[in-house]
Amino acid sequence: MRVSRCKGMRDLLPDDMAKFRHIEEVFQGCCLGWGYREVRTPTLEYLHLFTATGTLTPAMLGRVYSFLDWDGWSGERVVLRPEGTIPTARLYLENLEGDDLCKLFYVENTFTFEETGEESRERWQCGAELMGSGQPWADVELVLLALEVLERLGVGPLEVRLSHAGLIKALLAELGLGTAEQTEIWDQMLEGNVKVLGEIETEDADLKKALALLLDVKGSSPGFLENAKVLLGKALVRLEPSIDDLASIAQLLDAMGYPYQIDIPSGRGFEYYTGVMFGFYAAARRVGGGGRYDDLIPLVGGPAVPASGFALYMDELMDLVEAEMKTTDEKVLITPEERDVNGLKSCLELARRLRDSGYLAELDLGQRATGYRWLLSVPGEGPFRLTDRKTGKRSEIATLGRIMRAMGRSR
Amino acid sequence: MKLRLALPKGRIMGETAALLERAGLGLLGYEEESRSYRPSSTRFPDLFLKVFQEKDIPIQVAIGNYDLGICGLDWVEELLAKYPSGDLVKLANLGYGKSSLYVVASRYGGFSSLAQVKDGFETVRIVSEYQNLAESFALRLRLRRFKILPIWGAAEVYPPESADLALMAETSMDRLDGLDLVPLARLLTSSAFLIANRKSLANADMSELLKSFRPFEVEAEEEPPLPSIAAARGEKAPQDEKRVRLALPDGHQQHPTMEFLERAGLRLHGYCEPLETRRPTLGLPDVSVKVIRPQDMPLQVANENFDLAITGQDWLKDHLYRFPKSPVEEILNLGFGRVSVVAVVSGDLAVRNVMDLRELVKGGLIPAVRVASEYVNVADRYARDRHLERYKVIPTWGASEAFLPEDADLLIENTQSGETLNRHNLRIIDTLFDSAACLIGNTKTLSQPAKKAKIEHIIKVIGETAIKGR
Secondary structure, eight states: OOOOOOTTOOOOOHHHHHHHHHHHHHHHHHHHHTTOEEOOOOSEEEHHHHHHHTOSOHHHHTTSOEEEOTTOTTOOEEEEOOOSHHHHHHHIIIIIBTBSSEEEEEEEEEEOOOTTSSSOSEEEEEEEEEESOOOHHHHHHHHHHHHHHHHHHTOOSEEEEEEEHHHHHHHHHHTTOOHHHHHHHHHHHHTTOSSGGGGOOOSOHHHHHHHHHHHHOOBOSHHHHHHHHHHHGGGHHHHHHHHHHHHHHHHHHHHHTOOOEEOGGGOOSOTTOOSEEEEEEETTEEEEEEEEOTTHHHHTTOOOOOEEEEEEEHHHHHHHSOOOOOOGGGEEEEEESSOSHHHHHHHHHHHHHHHHTTOEEEEOSSOOSTTOSEEEEEOSSSOEEEEETTTTEEEEESOHHHHHHHHHHHO | OOOEEEEEOGGGHHHHHHHHHHTTOOEESOSTTOOOSOOEESSOTTOEEEEEOGGGHHHHHHTTSOSEEEEEHHHHHHHHHHOTTSSEEEEEEOOOSOEEEEEEEETTSSOOSHHHHHHOOSOEEEEESOHHHHHHHHHHTTOSSEEEEEOSSOGGGSTTTTOSEEEEEESOHHHHHHTTEEEEEEEEEEOEEEEEEHHHHHHOOOHHHHHHHGGGOOOOOOOOOOOOOOSOSSOOOOOOTTOEEEEEEOGGGHHHHHHHHHHTTOOEESSSTTSOOSSOEESSTTEEEEEEOGGGHHHHHHTTSOSEEEEEHHHHHHHHHHOTTOSEEEEEEOOOSOEEEEEEEETTSOOSSHHHHHHHHHTTSSSSEEEEESOHHHHHHHHHHTTOSSEEEEEOSSOGGGGTTTTOSEEEEEESSSHHHHHTTEEEEEEEEEEOEEEEEETTGGGOHHHHHHHHHHHHHHHHHHHHTO
C-alpha cells in the first residue's frame, strides 16, 4: 500500500527547492548587507509563550498545533511555532537583551491548522526584526529592506500599503465602543475584514467625515494625513500622535521616491501591532507584511524595548519567481568504457576536476543522456571521446585540459 | 443500505429507552440489565443498533461508523470544540437528560468571578472530563497561564486543594451549592440530542426513522442567569504543608480497598455505605483523604496534588508509557484486585495471534488495525512494538467489548477470569501483563521533611498488611 503525505502538508520538489533557495539567498544577502544577523528559533515552544502575551486571538490559538510533550504530565502544552515574531522576541530576551540595537533575520516554517487541508498548514517565511529603535526611520528601513529583496527577486510590480494600529485603536476608542467590542472589531480587521470599521455608526459629524476620508480614500502623500487632521475636529487630540507617526514615515518614503498607499483598512496580521503596519504586494498579491510592536517585548516579560519587523511569505514568492536551475549547457555525463576499479577511478577524478571548473559532472549510472550537453566517454587507454549533443559533433581528445578548452569554446 | 444507530448507556439510557418506545421502534434488549450491546428493533428489522458509553457516540457518528446517534449535547460540543470541521450534524433536541456545564470554583477557594481568575498571576489549574471545552474556555478568557488536567470523573472533589477550577456537568445550581461549589460561568445547557453523520444524511434515505423522532423534538429553553456571587465566602485555602494527602479509588476497587485498609487497622469513615462521601476521614492525624477515579491518580500524583494514592498497576503503566520521566513510582504492590491486561479479538475473526493480525493489513484485507482501549498508551505501545504498521488507537470510556467486531479489530482490555469476554464471543490472543492494586507516590514529595515521617508510617502499616495478605 502506498503511503501518501499528511493532509495539509506540501512536498517541495527540486524545482520548488531551487526557487526556495534562490529566495533565501537573495533575502539573506540583503539582510546581511543591512547589518542584520541570522537566527533560528526552535520548532517547539511552550504554549504559554503565546497565551502570555495575550496577542494571538483565541481563533488563532485554536488553530495552533499544541500537544503534551513526553514530560508534559503537568499539563504544560508545547506548540509547533505558529508565527515568527513572538519566538524571536523570546530569543532576544533570553539571549541578546542588553544589545542597544538588535537586528535579526530568519527563514523559518510556521504551522497553523487550516480546516480544508487544501492550503498548506506548514508555511515558510523570511522575517526581519529590529529591536531597540522606536524611530520612524527604523520602520522605513524595514520597508526599504523588504522592497530591496522583492526588487532583486524581480517579482514586481511592487506596492506598499500602510496602515497604523495605534490610529485604528484610537479610532475605535473614539467611536465609543466598549473594550471587548474594540478587541473584537480589531481582531476581525486583523483577519482581513476590511469593511468592519466602516460599518460602525457614529453621531459625531466631524468624526464621520474624517472616518469616511480615512477609510474610503487611499492616500498617496503625507498631505492626505494633514487633510484628515483638519477634518477630525476634537477627536484629533487622541489620534494626532498616530497620524504624525504615520506622516513622518510617509514623508521619508516620499523623499526616497518610493510610492506607497495609505490604506487604513488594509492593516492585518497580529494583535501585537502598536504602530505602523505595512503590507507588501507583488503582482497584486500580498507577499509580506509587518509592523511596529512596541508592547510585545514587555508582554513576554522584558523591559520596554520598542521593536518592529516584517515577514515575506515564501510560498507566495515561490509562485512568482523564476527558478534558477543549472542550465543543460553545463552538464557533463561521464561514461567509463572499462568498469573496473581503474576505469571508475579515472572517471571520478575527471568528474571532480570538471566540477572544480564549474561544470556539473555526473557518472553514468544508466540514466538517459537527454538533459546533458556533453557526453564524455573514458576508455581504459587512448583518447577520451567527447560528444556535444547540441551540435552533434564528436571528437577524440587526449587530455582533460583540451577537453575543457573544447567545451569552453562552445559555451 | 442498512442504517446504523448508536444508543447511550448510563445516565440517559432509561429516558432514551422510553422515548424510543413512544416513537414506536419496538426495541428489544435495550435496558440496564441487558447483557447484549446489540438491541434490535421490531419495527425496523434492518436497523443495526449498538450501545456505547455516551461520550463515545459523537466520535462514532463523526467518523461515519454510525449514521445516527443519541447522546448529550455536552459530548457533542466537546468533540466540536476540538474538531469543528467534522461530519457531525445536530439534528434534534430531544429535551430530556438536562444538565448544564458550569465552570466552578470552591466556596473556599478564593475565586468569586472570572475576572479574578483572569487577573491572577499564578497558573490556573482546571480539571475536567471535557478537556477540549476547558481549553477553549481558557483561550477565550485569554488566561495567560493555565493547565488543563483531564480526568475520568469526580471533578467536584478537586477544588480548591487539587485544582482552582473544575468544568463539570450538573443538573442544578442547588446541587453545586450542596457540594460547596460556586458557578463562575455556564458554558452550555445540555440535553439529549439526535445527531447524524453529514455524509449519511447526504447519501442514505433515513426519512422513516427520522419521522418517528419528529414529535419529540423540543425548543431549547432559556436558562436562568447565574446568581451574582457577592464575595467568596472564604479565604483561599492555604496548602497545609504538613498534611499528607491520600487518594482512594471509587468504582470496582472501592470495597476491596476498604477491606484492605481495615485489615491494616486504618478505619475510614464515609468511604463506603451507609455514608458515602468523596472526602471520607481516616483515623490518622494530619491525613486528608479524597475519593477519585483510579485512572486519574498517576497524573494527579505526578502533579503533586496528592502524596499517596491507591490505584492499579495498569493505570500506572499507562501513565508511565505516556510520560516516561514522570516522578510517580510504585511504592507497594497491595496484592488485591488482580487482573490481566489482554489483547482480544472477535471470536469470528480467523487470527491466532497478533502476527496474523499484522498479515491482514499487509495483505490489504483491512486498511488499518483499529485498536480500541481505555488504556490508550498501553494500546499504542503494544501496536507499535508488535509492528502492526498501520493502526489507529480508538480511545474508549468503558463498555469497550461492544466495539468488536464492527468498530474495532483489536481490544486491549483487563479481565479477571475471561468470563465476560467469553460471553461476548471474544477471544484472548495475547496477555500483555498482570496488574494488581498498588500504592503510588511522587519521588519528589515523598522526601519532604514535613511529611516524611507520616508518609513512612502509612507505608509501613500498609506494607505489613500487604505482605500478610499474600
